[in-house]
Every structure is written in C-alpha cells, then in structure tokens.
Amino acid sequence: MRQQKSGHIIQVSSIGGRIGTLGAAAYQSAKWAVGGFSTVLSKEVAPFGIKVTVAEPTGINTNMGATATDNSKVSEPYEQTVGQIIQLISKEYSGWTGVSEIARAIIHLSNVEYPPLRIVLGKDALQKAEMVAKTLAESDEKWTKVSKLEF
Template sequence: MLVVYVSKAVLPILRQHGSGHIFQISSVGGRRGVPGLWAYQSAKWVLGGFSTVLAREVAPLGINVIVVEPGGMKTDSAGSSMKISQVSKPYESTVGYGRYASEEFRKGTIHIKQGCKHYYWVVE
C-alpha cells in the first residue's frame, strides 16, 4: 500500500507541472509462477498491475509511470532470508530453487514498462 500512498502524494505535484515520471522498482518474480514464493511474487504482480493501470490513467496528463523489474542478481543481500527452511513432503518435487529457472531466467532479466510499450534487456 505504501506505493499507492506515495503515488497519490506526488501526482498533484506532477499534474501541476504537466509532466513527470514515477519509477516503481518491482521484480521479474511478479511475472513468474515460482512455487513456494507465492507471497513475494503476488506482491510484485500487484505492483506491476497497479503501475500499468496508473500509467494509462496519467499518460494524457504528461506523466510517465515506469516499472523496473530486475531478475535474479548474484548478491549476498538475501542471505538466509531466501532459504526454504523445510519443504512440506507433498511439495518436495514442486517447490524450491533450481527446479524452475530457465537459463535465460538464471542470467537475469530487466523488464521496463512505460505506458503500453515493453522493453527487455538481459543482464549478465
């Protein structure tokens, strides 16, 4: 919800100027159905949907909404928070890292949306 509150706070200023940009940082995870990560990916899906609709609503006012959706990056920032502590027996074959990612996905992608246009880059 914070994204909604911040967007609502800046929109009057951008409307007054007649132009501007709102940048949203999301994740390609919102576009993938990775088993076991439903809460994270659902939140990212909502951010992408909100931003897409907002972009169409404010484009006639000269305001651009841009969503940056980076893919997986090789960092230590997630650390143990991204470890699955214990997978429930019935889901052992369907949940967990390494079971879902294509080579392209493992390299990481960035997807930027601006209005109805779509741009893709592969980040290595």
Template structure:
C-alpha cells in the first residue's frame, strides 16, 4: 500500500528531491511550501490523486494545524513526516538584528515543533509512523556566524531525542537527519551575508569552510534516495549523518569534547 508523506519546504533543494523520490517509489505526497506552485510540474506528471501541494509557513502554528488537517482530509492518514523547511543567514550575533535571529529560530526550531505536535495524535492513533527531522551536521558543531541556525539545529536534536522516547510505545520512529553540504541554495535567499570588519577573522571562517568542502557537497537527489530507504527501516537510527565529510566532522567534534572533559575532570569531581 502506498504510504502518505507530509513534507515541508518542498519548493526546492532537498525538500523537492524528497518529494520526487517518494513519488518515484510509489508513495503519495503532501508537498508543502510557502509557494506550492513550485511542484505543479509533479502534479502534471503524477496526477492530483498522488500529490497534494499546500501553502504552508511552518512558523505559523495555526496554519500548520489546518494544513495537517487538509492532508488527512485528502488521504485519510499520514505515514511519513519530513520536517525539512529551514534556512540560515550567516552573520555574527552582533551583526544580526533580533528579528533576523528570531525568524531563524521560529522556522528552524519552532516550525519543527509545531509540525511534530500537529501530527503526533494522528500517528499515535494509527500506532505507526515516521518523523524525519532534517537537521544538519552543524547541529553538533559551533561555526562562527551560524549561532541562530546551529542553536536551532542543536535544539532539534535534543527535542527529537526526547520525542522519540515519548512516542516509542506507540510504534512511532524518529530519525534526525544530519546532512553536510549539498548543492542547494541553502543560504541563497537569505539576503546580504554581512560580515563586519571586526568579524572577518572569525565569521569569515564560515566561507572558508564552505569552500574547503565544496567538492564534498552531496547531490540532493542522492540524499533523498537514502532518506526514502531509511524511512522503511524497521529499526532506523535516531541520528543519521549524511554526506562524505560529515563523519569526520562529527568525530572531530566528539573527540574535542571528550578531551576537554578529561582535561577538566578534576574540577568536575570537586563538585561532589
């Protein structure tokens, strides 16, 4: 039986690739985006019985709830949820306005929370379902200029770990997807990437890292194929790194943290 996918941020990049991969695999998709017209070509290819494009701003909780309801009204159920909507504006904290900072938290973190909360009672009653949270390997890192984005992704990882334990008794599986660089315009629409003179050395590091790993950037279609396969696993991982550079990056971060803990172990034990 065809599964029903609910995907946010479907207009381009990884989100669009996931929609295409799920449809090609024989499943049906509710493709949500701020501009759902971007998937009209898939409606023409697969037909309106298999794909439902819906407008959605994930930072608007009321809209999230009504869109999830529309999805269930159309297909009767939801089997796989992909919280993919997200973006970054690379700037130092000092160079960021509070509005710019807050909006990144609203979309990258609260949007994930809103959608997860809206679908939970549906999946719980079904006693089955998958929630795939598109985070980032940056959710384990600390990259200058990405404090808002990475704070949100760190939080998505913690939130999802707790949610996985809450929903496990109901047969609901959660996986936090942690991709590295991809050939998308992830920060392309975000406006001017301001790096003021005092932050050229620290925040400028971000651009150097992006260039350093440019040859390692994954193709969204290949990542999407892996995601479709993972969605079928009986015992999927809670966290999954995606991309050739991510394993070494995550390993380095883990080793640095362990080394710091060991270095300051004496101070830790003094707290007893």
C-alpha cells in the first residue's frame, strides 16, 4: 500500500466499541481497543495515502450469541444484570442485522473515495451511538469545572 501510495484498511469491530453492555466486558474492551488502535493507525498511514475505516455493526444475526453463551453459568448476585444479557444473546433475535447487509455496506465503503474513520452499521446502530455520544457530552458538560481543574 505504501509503494502504490493508496489503500484502504477496513477493520471490523462492533457497536460494542462505543457502548458498554452488561456481561460483555471482555468482548467489548477488545472492540474499544480496535477503535483506538485504528484511530492512531489512520494518522500514521495517512501520509502514504492509506485510509482506515472501522466498521462497527450492531447485533448481527448469526449463532455467535448461542455459541458464546452455551455453557455460561452466572452466579446468583449477577443474575439480574449479566444473566439478562446472556439470556438475550443466547436466543435468535429477529431485529438483528443480516450478515449479507453488513457485507454489502463494507463492500460499499471499500469503494468510497473519502470513507469515514468509524461508522456504525445496522438497523439500530445509529440510535445507540447517538445515545452514548449524548450521555458522554452531558457528563463532560456537567464536570467542566473539574475537567478544567477549577474546583
């Protein structure tokens, strides 16, 4: 890519790289890492004409949830928090996005001249991302004085 002075690296992450979901700490922390790594990588490879995009799909309709939770046992104190998400992802959820829809979006992004660094994909992805961004902005505003060390 450096020799040809062009290219496009597309990393597939998850909306989990923006939100925090009960019971998904290990999985989602890896997705946050992909987003952070890719943000820095995009700056490092930009002088070579290489673009970076992180595709962050929401729930994709596969059997991953059932496989990941197949032998999951949640201890009693966590049944109301972690246990609920495990029950949800172990079932097929009709609202999740189809694999072919995500693939089509990624192919489209590979042909865009000026692609985004990060993009959420899926039926409810934008709504989730906007909700998290709003919550973070509200927290930043609330804690402005402490952030500026003016307390």
